[in-house]
Amino acid sequence: MKYFAGSLLITLLFSTFSFTLQAQEVKQDNQHLFDNFTYRQGNAYRTASGKPGPEYWQNAADYNLEVSLDDKNHTVSGSVTINYTNNSPETLDFIWLYLEQNRFTEDSRGTLTTPVQGSRYSGDVEGGYNLNNVSAKTATGVSSKYIITDTRMQLWLDKPLAANGGEVEIKMDFKFKVPVEGMDRMGRLEVKDGTIYAIAQWYPRVAVFDDVVGWNTDPYLGAGEFYCEYGNFDVKITAPAYQTVVCSGVLQNPKDVLTKEQQDRWKKAEKSDKTVYIIKPEEVGKPAAQTKAGGTLTWHFKMENTRDVAWAASKAFIWDAAKMNLGNGKTGLAQSVYPKESNGPKAWSRSTEFTKASVEFYSNNYFPYPYHNAINVAASVGGMEYPGVSFCHYQSFEGDLWGVTDHEFGHNWFPMIVGSNERRYPWMDEGFNIFINHYSTKAFNNGEFPTRSSSPRSLIGYLTSETREGIDTYPDVANPRNLAYTAYYKPAAGLYLLREYIVGHERFDNAFKSYIETWAYKHPQPNDFFNHFENVVGEDLAWFWKGWFYGNGNIDLGIVDVKPFKGNSLITVENKGQIPMPVQLQVIYADDSKEEVKLPVEIWQRGNSWTHLLKSSKEVKRVVLDPNKILPDVNVLNDAWNKL
Structure with a gap:
């Protein structure tokens, strides 16, 4: 018995070893391409299905802001109550x-990390906050202890x-000089009839405290944008009476700041x-555009x-x-302010x-627009986008103006809703x-x-560049020449591939809309998107997230051979790239009839070559891979085979 058992064990081991050798010679184990690559389990705060958990929480901040614009000294001053x-828990x-205005100083981290030759995110260095009367009042007492480090303030409680x-x-009082060059996000512009003030990142605001990293205190350097809590805003802006002021939110006192004629036009x-x-072009700078001849007016907005919130002012x-x-019967008001x-x-x-068409499309196709106003400001x-307000270049026209307007108002869905x-994961909004x-x-x-985002095939030059970087590269770390691809075009192409090639329109649209509805006014992380999308479409897409969003590899599928086999045909395809993909083939027969063949991504799990049995007695004349030219192969x- 011992001999028999020992002989059987040796035989089994030898057989297994021989089979393993044979399998390694014939096939390559590609399981590492399909395994999950991040910690994807759910918890009480964020579920495995990509939804907020039963104990999900987020903090809230309501703001009361009262400020004045001094257009002689180009300053904004006032107070904030948060x-x-x-x-x-x-x-x-x-x-x-x-304290994002502190970016505009000589010794800010953003200034000191800007290349000598400058960049899009260069900014003035004669700004920064002057702060006074800082206090934090709780049920137990008041504290005025704080530490300012660059663009951040740590306010200690009693x-x-x-x-x-x-x-x-x-509470605190603040004052700053409006920069001319505001890192292409805000600033001031001199035109014939006056100065245009585009005011953003203008008040001290609370950083986000979340269940993922606690306090989000990444400094404001340049390319990285924002991460904000939700709340209600009450804003009062006092400016010279000849200034026109627009702001996120709804104007509360039109009778105080608009002429009777302007109120009638507004209603129309x-x-x-x-x-x-x-305000008509011929009325700019004239008494007809002013409620009163001198002094100041206070414009009151709520959101x-x-x-x-952001705002703009100019005469x-x-x-x-x-x-x-x-x-659903809801209406809003698209507005534009611009110089002659x-x-x-x-x-x-x-x-x-343009503004009207853009907001209406997104509202009716993805998620209802939640604000009453959508205001486009020429600056x-x-x-640059803010809730309900966009700043676009005053010299844009035709297709460029449509493109920038559409893009900035699209941001009301990502990341405003x-x-x-944005500071860590710009691809989730851009x-x-x-x-x-x-x-x-x-x-x-x-x-x-x-369209600004053409076929993913247009990315091939970047995808094959030796200096390319992954989507997961932080915006302030990415090479400036690569940021358009890492944050904007490659992730957009990834969604396009999912909709147009991998899962199809219906399943993609269900998942995408569900993601927006599920995380509206909340703080999703990348895993929340991945988990939620997979759960709605019913697919394990780890191979795609890993390869496209968290890798630097490429897609390279090809047709190796087509040959007859027992009255049918064998089509052999190969994967020479680092990202597996489903295979779509168009077969063209000798009689010019056509047939579509779709092979699932799982054909690549055990190797990089796959042979498909085409059950047809017709003679094959031509086979084309990806006939719709969607893949950035x-x-x-090697994407076509022709019979010689």
């Missing part, structure tokens, strides 16, 4: 705030702020699908459940507006038309936004303008 609620000893609903009232615009002037503004149809230099039928005279800024962390811009542009005016020379 009512901050700690909904987290832990007590907080201190509160971190962002006693730890209670978990699960503890509240603190933070709210019912008109065509653009209506509120609910938003992560930020040079032409102002027009039109009704937005947002679905931007006026014209091929330029900013179409801005409100020196190339293009879906509140991702890439997603470029993706929806593609479909909005196709829909606008029967395709009047070409880095070697198209």
Whole structure:
């Protein structure tokens, strides 16, 4: 018995060893391409299905802001009161705030990490905050202890702020000089009729405290954008009476700041699908555009459940507006303000038309637009978004103006509604936004303008570059020449591949819309998107997330051979790239009839070569891989087979 058992064991071991050798000679184990690559399990805060968990929480911050614009000295000064609620399960000893105007100083980290030759994110260095009367009041007392480090303030409390609903009232006075060069996100522009002020990142605001890293205190350097809590805003802006002021939110006192004629035009615009002037070009700088001859006016705005507000002011503004149809009987008001230099039928005279079309498309196709106003501001800024307000370059026209307007207002969905962390994961807002811009542009005016995000094949030059970087590269780390690809175009192409090639329109649209609805006004992480998308479409897509979003490899599929086999045909395909993909083939027979063949991605799990039995007695004349030319295949020379 011992001999028999021993002989059997030796035989089994030898057989297994021989089979393993044979398998290694014939096949390559590709399981590492398909395994999960991050910690994907759920917890009480974020579920494995990619939804907020039963104990998900996020803190809230409501703001009362009262400021004045001094257009002689180009300063903004005033006060902020922040009512901050700690909904987290832990007590907080201190509160971190962002002081983003401190970026515009000589010794800021952003200034000191800007290349000598400059960049898009160069900024003035004569700015920064002057702060006074800083206090934090809780139920137990008041504290004025704080430490400022670059663009951040650590405000200590008298006693730890209670978990699960503890509240603190933070107050301070602030003043800063509006930069001319505001890192292409804000600033001021001189035009013939006055100065245009584009005001953003303008008030001290609370950093996000979340369940992933705790306090998010990454410094404001340049390319990295923002991560903000949600809350309600009450904003009062006092400016010289000749200034026109627009702001995120709804104007509360139109009778105090608009002439009777302007109020009537406003009411007309709210019912008109065509653009209506509120301030006509010929009225700019004239008494007809002013409520009173001298002194100041205070413009009062309110906005609910938003992560930020921005505003603009100028005495040079032409102002027009039109009704937005947002679905389910809801309407809003698209508006544009711009100087005479931007006026014209091929330029900013179409801005409100563009704004209206963009917001209506996204509202009706993805998620209802939550704000009443969508305001496009002509400024020196190339293009920058804030809730309900966009800054676009005043010299843009025709297709460029459509493209930048559509892109900036698309950001109201990513990251204004879906509140991702732009500073760490710009692809979750820029890439997603470029993706929806593609479909909005196709829909606008029967395709009047070409899409900014063309076929993924247009990325091949970048994908094969030795200096390419992955999507997961932080924006402030990425080579400036690569940022457009890592944050914008490669992630957008990834979503395009999912919709147009991998899972199809219906399943993709279900998952994408569900993701927006699930994480509206919340803070999703990359894993939340991956998990939620997989659970809705019903596919394990780890191979795609790993290869496309967290890798630097490429797609290279090819056709090796086509030969007859027992009255049918054998088609052999290969994967020479680092990212496996499903295979789509078009078979063209000798009689010119065609047949489509689709092979699942799982054919690559056990190796890089696969032979498919084509059950047809017809003679094959030609086989084409990816006939719709969707894949960014880095070697198209092996994508077709022709019978000699």
